[in-house]
Amino acid sequence: MTGKDEAELSRLLRAAIAGDEKAYADFLHRTAALVRGFVRRKIVQGGVDPEDVVQETLLAIHVKRHTWREDAPVLPWVYAIARFKLIDAFRRRGRRIEVEIDEIAETFAEPEAETVSERDINRALDGLPPSQRSVVSAITVDGRSIGETAVKLGISETAVRVSLHRGLAAIAKRFGRQ
């Protein structure tokens, strides 16, 4: 399972970095499922919503994907980010926990489906400047494409891309600063 995940995920991320958007979507879906399994097993008591940590991890993976070396394994990189974001989530809530640095446990991280509730990310989204917020929510909440968003907001596709990129970076930064 893990060996196959590793080969498949690193192939997908390499393709994504080379510009293949389909491969990137695939990579993110599979990574989300793995991280969800990992985080749910680590959070045994309440206080932290696993899905919030999954979302923060995905954002961090996205804005920090230049820190992955294409010749290095991708799973240790993914799990190191997930663990960092998990510890961060507990620290933010004023809880001290020990997240075991246990490599073996990670091999049991099974893909899991998400549950729905109010999210930290919505609060972060609300904190964005209006131009970035309208673009990010058009693409996420309304599920529009870059082109549709440009038409709806009456701005160029380039402007949509810039606002989206800055908006995502700002949300990721907000999580880091808290």
Add this chain to the structure above:
Amino acid sequence: MRTEDLIKALDADARSEAMPLGRAWWLAVGVAAVVAAAVFFTTIGPRPDIMLAMHTMRFLSKFVFTLALAASAFTLIGALSRPGAASRRAKLWMAAAPVLVVIAVMLELFVVPEADWGRRLVGSNSIICMTFIPLIGIGPLAIFLSVLRYGAPTRPVLAGAVAGLLAGGLAATFYAAHCTDDSPLFVATWYTIAITFLTALGALGGRFFVRW
């Protein structure tokens, strides 16, 4: 927002590009060296008898120490700024510079009469040393902390401290060209104090500035 929706946004942003971290580090070290050189040459500059000094073992040994420190810190900080990267071997290499200094100190104690130890240790530049190594190193340290922020260190305080060691190694390399106190006894004492100051500053920077 559902995770599914977030993924749509991340995917739509897939084409945005960022400089690979490895290249960013090399660029940073280049810029930092230029900044350090600018501060060095506009303030203290090399000692006047540098051509002569280059023929002495003690003078040259200073560069062996400082460059060993800079090189090992550069390797380690590269690993520490990437999540999940192996850093054990790079950490072991951090012992290289201290071990070289200890060996040099022992040789010095062996060849120099005991009556001279104190004079060589105290030297005549200790205040300049403790002033100018941090002064030359502070710009590079700021640059290295920025790259750490651009990277993703999962242990920001440790990574910040190593940024301080790297800045210290770089600054001490320049300062060594100015200083006329070449005894390993002087280097082991005053350079260490100056570099420790930068290391502590780097750790603080890692704690408060390197968030992601």
